[in-house]
Amino acid sequence: MTAIAPLLSDPYHQSFAAFMAERREPEFISRLRQAAFARFETLGWPTRRQEAWRFTDLSDLQALTLQRPSTALIDAAALPSLEIPTHRLVFVNGRLAPGLSQVRELPERAMIAGFSQALPDHSALIEPVLDSLPGLQSHPFAALNTAFWEDGALIYLPRNAVIEEPIHLVFYATGGDMAVYPRLFLMLEQEAQATVVVECRGQGSYCNAPLAELQLSHGATLHYHQVQEESPQAFHLSGIRVRQSRASQTQLHLFSSGGQLARTDLEVLLDGEQAECLVNGLTLGQENQTGDYHLRIEHAQPHGTSEQVFKSVLEGKSRSVFDGMIHVRKHAQKTDARQTNRNLLLSRHAQAHANPRLEILADDVKCGHGSSTGFLDPDAEFYLRARGIPLAQARALLVHAFAKDSLTRIALTPLRERLDRVLATRLALDSLEGN
């Protein structure tokens, strides 16, 4: 007779029960948590036998995800800065740190607040929309986030509200083997405009699994940036769900350079005519890092435009995974959807996996995808050296040339410049001024 292994979710059950016993919150949230937990139980812990998790080794992570975060304080000096005025919300170990946060003057009825703060007064706004976006239904970490999130950011812009200053969200973890599940809910009403920068970082060993829900009404514009610079021991498992109405525009810039394992699952539903979406990703990998992206762009309505541009620069034994799906529904005629994945390997031991996928049910569309992976061009390297430029600098120049158009697409100048410095530092270049 075979021994029966204990149910995978048993420790989760205990953990969830303990968590729920402490919560004091509206019933609709409890219901969402229970439904999400049930979904997680059904999904189970991901294994590498599942296609979507084939390249994601989670064996070291499972114990971490059960550890509830501690309360901690951090020094403001540890926080990333954009060096311009911003609305800033800082979450330490998943909880709002009011002393480090500051929201400036906002248009009437607009809101940028911590969830826990806003919930008592704004249940009526939140209840119908929270966790209502489609996408990531089979993503266990999205389910875990909905079950276990403690706090997060709530951003609401009424019709025609335009916020010039970036909304700067910092999800910081202080380590000590714990899992944090920060949440972001953003809703832009008709013609509203916002720029959001989400920074994920921390120290030591932890799992950061934020979930963002971004909803855009007619004609709204969102520039969204996820800057992942987690600690080298960290696991990062983020989920982003987007729903766009007619003629709305999103730019989603995803920069990844930290963590031992960083994975982002993104689903965008273009749910109105003439919706536009750009997803621009840059991954820098070194040592044993894994940078992993799973994207699904769903064209549900005609005349939509989407573009995915993903690049990775891989050193050491690092790996990148790009799994990108464009799905065009039968009704979504005149869709223009493009996908590009380019990977630069700087070592013989680095690996890039590309899995571009198209599913097109409409018959009048423009869709294209391309993927390439290669090493630095030895002819270009020699050309630079033949002009006196040392080998290391020649290689760095070529890597920067490869990566920089990803950064050029970022309109938010202080962030673009900061990331360019991150890149220059990684490449040990003194200055890239003028290029």
Place this chain on the structure above:
Amino acid sequence: MLEIRNLYATVEGREILNGINLIIRPGETHAIMGPNGSGKSTLANVIAGRDGYVVTDGEIRFDGKNLLEMDPETRACEGLFLAFQYPVEIPGVANLYFLKAAVNAVRKYRGETSVDAMDFWDLVHERMELVKMDESMLKRSVNEGFSGGEKKRNEVFQMAVLQPRFAVMDETDSGLDIDALKVVADGVNALRSPERGFLVITHYQRLLDYIVPDHVHVLVNGRIARSGGKELAVELEREGYALYNEEPGRARRAV
């Protein structure tokens, strides 16, 4: 200035250079002519230090220093320049930025501080006129989308900015119409000086009407079969290389 003694080199295991001897003194311009596959470009690449070109015997001395022990960037910093037969396109690296990086690399090697931005700009502008280059080419990526003529002009422009002591021109005339050829030749001639040496590699005598050499060498099967004055080029143009082709294609290299 440049001394090549008994130089043997292989590419992918095949013997291409079979004992070259050549001495170029400061102020001299030497031309190397020869049929396709005679080893002309191999010689240029061996001098510049390109990977894949293996020297099996002999030596090259540059102002008495052992050139073959230096990596390519050190050779460049010592004052050697190779004008490429096929200049490489480098998307994403602006021409001007690249030049400044090169100038500063050479200055650093000499123990000098980085070039002053204004001085550099003045130098660049002055040299641009020399090769009739348009300012827009400075902002474009290195050689990207340049026509054949623009690429060759860019090589001469880089040489004019870097001011090497010795330059190897590897088939700088290939793919140029007569007007572009004159511009390139004028650029080279403007740089000729009593301190500077040139090695001009070409298949055709035409270039040597404009860059008039002091000495002409005929390279056949990896050896210098004949040397003479500038009149040798004219003779070759008339007679062709047939006289020298004892073993046709022996040194031809696969591309």
